[in-house]
Amino acid sequence: MSGFRSAASSFSSIHRPQGISSPWDTPVATPHESPATTPGGSPILRDSDGKRLPKADDIKMILSDVDGTLFTDAHELHPTTRDAIRYIRQTRPNVPFIPVTGKQLTSCGDLVKELGIEDMPAACMHGAIIYDKDRKIEQSMSLDxxxxxxxxxxxxxxxxxxxxxxxxxxxxxxxxxxxxxxxxxxxxxxxxxxxxxxxxxxxxxxxxxxxxxxxxxxxxxxxxxxxxxxxxxxxxxxxxxxxxxxxxxxxxxxAEGVDKSAALAFFCAKFNIDPKNVISFGDGENDVGMFGASGYSVAMANGMPKPKAVATYQTGSNNDGGVGQFLNAIFRPDHTEGPDARLNPDHLSMLDERLGAVESPLAAGAYP
Missing domain, CATH: 3.30.1240.10 (Hypothetical Protein, Haloacid Dehalogenase-like Hydrolase; Chain: A; domain 2)
Structure with missing residues (x-):
């Protein structure tokens, strides 16, 4: 976990192929755009594999898994992820940000407050229970x-x-x-x-x-x-x-029929949003259906093989703030993160222990 530079450079440094130096590099231009910009003059953003990223205006709704995605291995929000989502909530309040998780709603209270999504619905236990913004159950399914x-x-x-x-x-x-x-x-x-x-x-x-x-x-x-x-x-x-x-x-x-893709369809109908304008984040096999149903899907570097295989994009790990890195690359590519966008020493030490580090990278001075 190195210090963060700009959102674009931090995101593109995950595994940049040879010959691509930044997300703005455009190997091939279409007849309607220059190699460096869209018709409106804004830069064309690309990921580390050269795939073109969606424009901010293309994203009408954001869905995200929690454990292993928004949360680090210590079950806390990474500062980069927290700040990126709060920025979107402040600047684009009409873009719903919705947790779609295997967790219970009672376990997401701190997350909801930290992200400023108290006015948003939620899908819990893989979509078995869907809540409205007032935390009332709109839909539920249970096992025999x-x-x-x-x-x-x-x-x-x-x-x-x-x-x-x-x-x-x-x-x-x-x-x-x-x-x-x-x-x-x-x-x-x-x-x-x-x-x-x-x-x-x-x-x-x-x-x-x-x-x-x-x-x-x-x-x-x-x-x-x-x-x-x-x-x-x-x-x-x-x-x-x-x-x-x-x-x-x-x-x-x-129960049969419970799937995050069904939750996505429910929220698209609720907000009158086309699934092609939805971006989803996840790391587990339970996210595969949601990935297939959304226009843009992003697998975490720490994710399981199946979601990585079907996702449109990949980003950094949950412990590196991968969700925040990806969102920053789209919504504020010129953003430079300050010293607060790093995990504190106590958190890093906990991760060392949880990940089974033989020699602590923290003690070795590997973290800023």
Whole structure:
């Protein structure tokens, strides 16, 4: 993580191919534009692969994943991302900025305030619940209660942790014993409102319809994920449901029909915006549908292979403020970031520990 220069140079430095020195370089001009400018005289912005970036006026709505995209690995907003979004909110208040996330709304409170998007709707738990700007539910989908119970039984049999998401909190109903990680703490890192319901009547309340489950969250060692997905699909091959992943070591199950692309369609209809004028950001397999439905899609450098393969563009990692880098390149390409647009030493030290750095880059003076 080096110090930031201008938005354009910071963005284009991700992996610039030989022969392209800046986003303004234009190898081939169309008959209607000069090599350096559009008909209106503004510079043609290109990404590090030479792809032409959309003009600011082409973007009518912005959708973004949260964990691994807006948030760093320490579950905090990167300053570059925060400042870029706040700038757009101030200068283009008619462009909706909407979080579309696997998280619960209660876990996005600080994010909403920091970005100044209190007047915006949200799609949570991969789009299973959609809220309006007043935080009232406009649309929701839940899983069959007997299927939920049977998945929990299967996980208990195979010594895996199970977390069941209701609207505002989630219940731990099985816990892996002697695992490589404390999966309860991992779950709390994404959505802190975890309750241990292993010895309660919670599952009975689910079966009676008193608790509606929007998402099943199954964290485990990444090495066993493929086999566990195969087991779930074979065991419940007659039950309608959908498996998705935001991170390689977490299996998430939602109702059939739940997808971020459906949330995008809902918001496009709500705001009367053509999907071709939507830009979306994400890092997980659960973002692939949203990428396919939006006119412009941007995968994070830290993203999984599938979203990277289908995205229109790629940007820096979540820990480098990749969302902010990309938005700055479009909405304020001449912007130069000051010293506040860096992660503080405590945050960097936390990232070193979380990423398993053998020798701390912070201690070695690698960060400004």
């Amino acid at each position: 209660p007997h299927f939920v119970r049977d998945v929990a039984r299967l996980m208990r049999k195979h010594n895996k942790s199970t977390f069941l998401y209701v609207e505002e909190w989630n219940a731990m109903v099985t816990k892996e014993e002697n695992g490589s990680k404390d999966w309860e703490q991992v779950a709390r890192g994404f959505d802190p409102a975890v309750r241990d319901e292993r010895e309660t009547d919670f599952m009975q309340r689910v079966l009676k319809g008193k608790e509606k489950i929007s998402k099943i969250f199954l964290p485990m060692d990444e090495s066993v994920v493929p086999d566990m997905i195969d087991l779930i699909e074979k065991t419940f091959h007659k039950v309608p449901f959908k498996i998705t992943r935001a991170l390689p070591y977490i299996i998430e199950i939602v």
